[in-house]
Amino acid sequence: MWILRINMSDRTYRLEDVPAGYQKLGGRGLTSAIVQDEVPPMCHPLGPNNKLVFAPGIVTGTKAPASARISVGAKSPLTGTIKESNAGSGWAPAVASMLIKAIIIENQPDKNDKFWLAHLYWDEAGGKPKVEFSPADKYPGKELYSVFPEVFDRFGKVNIAGIGIAGECKYSNSGIVFNDLAGHPSRYAGRGGLGAVMGSKGLKFIVVDGKGAPGVEIADQALFDQGRKKLSEALRSHDITKPKGALNTYGTAVLINIMNEAGGLPTNNFSSGRFDGAPDIAGEAIFEGNKERLGKELYNHACSPGCIIQCSNTWHKKDGTEHTSCVEYESVWALGANCGINDLDDIAEMIRLCNDYGIDTIEAGTTIAVAMEAGLAEFGDGKNAIKLVHEIGNGTPLGRILGSGTESAAKVLGVVRCPTVKGQSIP
Ligand code: SF4
Structure with missing residues (x-):
């Protein structure tokens, strides 16, 4: 599995091996550990040194019931402390299916007056995830119920994470939105002003397409099935x-x-x-x-x-x-x-x-x-x-x-x- 690190100052990315200390973590545990390890405690939540971390849970992407959850973490503009907020969405298993354990968004564009869209998909030829960045100029200032259909029209059957006008304005009450199964902008990692952190990175949407991805590896399928059956x-x-x-x-x-x-x-x-x-x-x-x-x-x-x-x-x-x-x-x-x-x-x-x-x-x-x-x-x-x-x-x-x-x-x-x-x- 990988950690996907995205640098918003120059819109580059790299895939890193998962450190030993993170191997058994996922979701809230992983986002909080990364924020603790990488974010300077005294940094401004909306400055370049804060980091926004997304992590699917440890069984996200499997058939474990109610496991399609995504955790989001950063230093919060509201509390000034490590924040975790999570949501249920197809976005989470799509990320997990690409063997991505966490996405870390760091730095911010020099001129923080422009928004970008990151398109994350599985590159079959390369056998790994790939990210393409494009200007998101036509989306800011619009309501999300009208913008989401535009994004689906452009990218097809994908899953969307993003911010609305509140995140663009860097409001402390802004959340990070994910689509529901009907494609509506209704599932929120709402708490702690994390939408403002995403806005401060100049990132409007992360569009994820897991088509062709290998899917989550299960170490012991029989044992997993036994536990899943019991829980179900x-x-x-x-x-x-x-x-x-x-x-x-x-x-x-x-x-x-x-x-x-x-x-x-x-x-x-x-x-x-x-x-x-x-x-x-x-x-x-x-x-x-x-x-x-x-x-x-x-x-x-x-x-x-x-x-x-x-x-x-x-x-x-x-x-x-x-x-x-x-x-x-x-x-x-x-x-x-x-x-x-x-x-x-x-x-x-x-x-x-x-x-x-x-x-x-x-x-x-x-x-x-x-x-x-x-x-x-x-x-x-x-x-x-x-x-x-x-x-x-x-x-x-x-x-x-x-x-x-x-x-x-x-x-x-x-x-x-x-x-x-x-x-x-x-x-
Ligand atoms: S919040 Fe979503 S994942 Fe959780 S029980 Fe309700 S419908 Fe299921």
Whole structure:
């Protein structure tokens, strides 16, 4: 296997052998180890000395259930510490299939006013991965739901990682987006402002095409199959993870009512753990709302290849067309209960906008709640909350303050109740 090291100052790359100390690491363990070993602790997160690291998990690319995950790490613009955020996407197994254990993005263009696209594919003649760089001039400033189809039209059946307008603006609330199985920009390594780090490298997209790649090597196939079978059977029979079980029916938002009853649902800028509107926005309400609008029951789907839990949900508009995916627990409490909003259409619109602009839904929700506490909107006012998300996406002066994250916004707006730890909002 290799480590792929990309130098964004001159758009060159090299494949390196995996050091002995990294051989048994993958995912979060590997991204954090590389950041610890290679990133100077005192460097600026958006400067040339920070590094952005992507690593599939140790079984990503195999038939292990729910294993198509990608971990992203760097020094975080929000916390100033080692950050890890991860997502499920076909991007992860495509990278793993090329025998790449990690991708390290380092340095940045001399003039940080231009964006590039890196096309990573398997070079059959050379028997190894290859990267080609091209200017990404036509993509910045556009919403991701319109840009992703352009990238698919250009490269065909590929997987995409990238940043939206928020990452281009180097907002501390920006995430790194990956496509879901429908090709939508809906799967996020959202936390910690890693989109800003990618933006600081002048990198807009990493397009991965694993066609022809050899695939992941398994040391002991029989033993692996034994473990996979055991895990699959456990997942298929447990009430939470089985088909038509809690997650497949209600998504992760099944937690809304549970957390509300436990008194732990963040409400009105963390001023309460109980929200009267919780039943209106819980996973059960999403399921029933979809049933009413579609005229049939809708169970959830996989966000990435090979997932048998299939917790990824979709919210539909009144006319039965898709509004957005995915309406996760974290997005619902942050943009819903924590802003006092009990309208699923308003919450879904804010999630869609966050996907479109490249924003972390958690940081966005906690920041809007702080803005509400400062009087910029009333708690429960979904329409004005939507306007605040647009302010971020449009890069207005207020939007740039809100895009800087909850802690910065609280300081600027003079709000004392600021639910952050080390600069990042509490999940
Ligand atoms: S659909 Fe849900 S359970 Fe499956 S990989 Fe995606 S996030 Fe995990």
